[in-house]
Amino acid sequence: MLKIDVHTHILPRDIPKWKDSFGYGGFIGLDHYKPCCAKMVRDDGTQFRDVEENCWEAEKRIEECDESGVDIQVLSTVPVMFNYWAKPNDGAETARFLNDHIAEIVTKFPKRFVGLGTVPMQDTKLAVTELKRCKDIGLAGVQIGTNVNQLNLGEPQFFDIFAACQELGMAIFVHPWDMAGEKDMQKYWLPWLVGMPAEVSRDLFADLSGVLSGCPTCEYVLHTAGVHFPRPSDVSSTGLMSDPIFVRSIIYTVLGSI
Ligand SMILES: [Zn+2]
Numbered sequence: 001m002l003k004i005d006v007h008t009h010i011l012p013r014d015i016p017k018w019k020d021s022f023g024y025g026g027f028i029g030l031d032h033y034k035p036c037c038a039k040m041v042r043d044d045g046t047q048f049r050d051v052e053e054n055c056w057e058a059e060k061r062i063e064e065c066d067e068s069g070v071d072i073q074v075l076s077t078v079p080v081m082f083n084y085w086a087k088p089n090d091g092a093e094t095a096r097f098l099n100d101h102i103a104e105i106v107t108k109f110p111k112r113f114v115g116l117g118t119v120p121m122q123d124t125k126l127a128v129t130e131l132k133r134c135k136d137i138g139l140a141g142v143q144i145g146t147n148v149n150q151l152n153l154g155e156p157q158f159f160d161i162f163a164a165c166q167e168l169g170m171a172i173f174v175h176p177w178d179m180a181g182e183k184d185m186q187k188y189w190l191p192w193l194v195g196m197p198a199e200v201s202r203d204l205f206a207d208l209s210g211v212l213s214g215c216p217t218c219e220y221v222l223h224t225a226g227v228h229f230p231r232p233s234d235v236s237s238t239g240l241m242s243d244p245i246f247v248r249s250i251i252y253t254v255l256g257s258i
Contacts, residue, residue, distance in 0.1 A: 004114075005065075006173065006221055008073040011040075011081070012101040013056040019043040022090045028080050030056075040078070048080060058105045062112050075102050076116040076143035079177035084148050088123035095120050095130050103137040115139040116173055121148040124157055128164045141171030141219070146199035147178060153203055154210035162215045171219040174203055196223070 011030060018027040025043040030051070032038045038055070040048040054060045065073060077098045083091045099117040106115040117134035119127040119142050131142060142165065147153065153174070165172055179195025180202070200223055212218065 002072070003070050004072045004074065005070045006074040007223065008061070008075055009055070009078045010058075010061075010075045010102065010105070011051070011056050011078060012098070016097065017043065018090070018094060022087070026085065027083065027094070028078075040080070058109055058113070062109065065112065072112060072114060074114045074116060074140075074173075075105065076173060076175070077102070077118050079143070079145055079175050082118055082121070082145050082177060084120070084122045084145060084178075086120075086122070088120055088126050091120035091122055092126045092130055096133070099130070099134055099137065099139065103134075103139055106138055116141050116143045116171070118143055119161065121145070121158065121161065124160050127161050131161065131164050131168065131170060135168050135170060139170075141165070141173065143173040143175050145177040146174055146203050147180075150178070150180070159211070159214060162211050162218055166215040166218045169219075171221065173221045173223070174200070175223045176200055 013030070013032075015029045017029060019025040027043050028040050028048055029043060030038045031041045036053045038051050040051060042048060054064055061073060065071070081094065081098060083094045086094065095118045099115075102115040102117065106113045115138065117130065117139045119130040119134070121127050121144060134142060144153070144161075148158070151157075162172070164170075176196035176199035179191050179199050181198070182191040182195050185191060185194060204222060212220070
C-alpha cells in the first residue's frame, strides 16, 4: 500500500533577511549555528524552534522516508512563515520564494514529493494570483492558516480564493496557527495541545461550513480533524447540521507531528 504523509513542513536552507529589504521586522530566518542543526529565529532575536537538516535537505528526508516506509511526503512550509500580518506585496514576495523552493524539490524528486504552496491571504487578489502561479509551477494545492489575522476563513473576502482553488483543482490543507488565546497559555506546550485543536474546531464548525457549501468540490484536508470530526455526533450536532457541510478529506495527523 502506498504510504503518503500529508503533513510535512520544509524550509529553504537559506532564507533572505526580509527585514532589511522590507524595512520592518517580524520575519523568521534560519541560524545555522552548527552542522546539521539550525534555529528558527525571528529577526528581533526571538527563538522559535530548533530544527535539523531534514527540515531543508530533500535527500535526508528521502533517507528517513525509506527508513520509516513512507513513499511520498506532501511538502508545505512551516505555518509561522505564512506572514499574513505583513504588507500584502511583501507577503506575496515571501510566498513566491517559499513556493519556488518547494516546486524545485518536487521537480527534482517527482516520485517522492508533492508540494503545497502558501498564498498571501491578507490580499485576495494577490492570493489568487499566487495560487495560479502555484498551479503553473507544479504544486498540487495550498496550505492555509485556520485564521487570517484572526478573521475566520468563512469571511466573504476569502471566498474567491476557495472558488479559485475549486476551479483550478488545487487541494487545500488547513493548518492551525496564530492560535486564539495563545498568550494566556504559554506553558506546557498548551498553544499546540489546546490552541491548535481549538483552531481546527473553529474552522470545522464556524468557517468551513460556509466555504464548503459554496465550493462543494474543493478538496480539503484538515489538520488533526480526526480529533474533532466525531463531535458532530454529540454536543455539536445541532450547530453543525444547521449548515450544510461536507468534508471530502478527513485526515487525522498526530498532535506531535507539527
Ligand atoms: Zn504542522
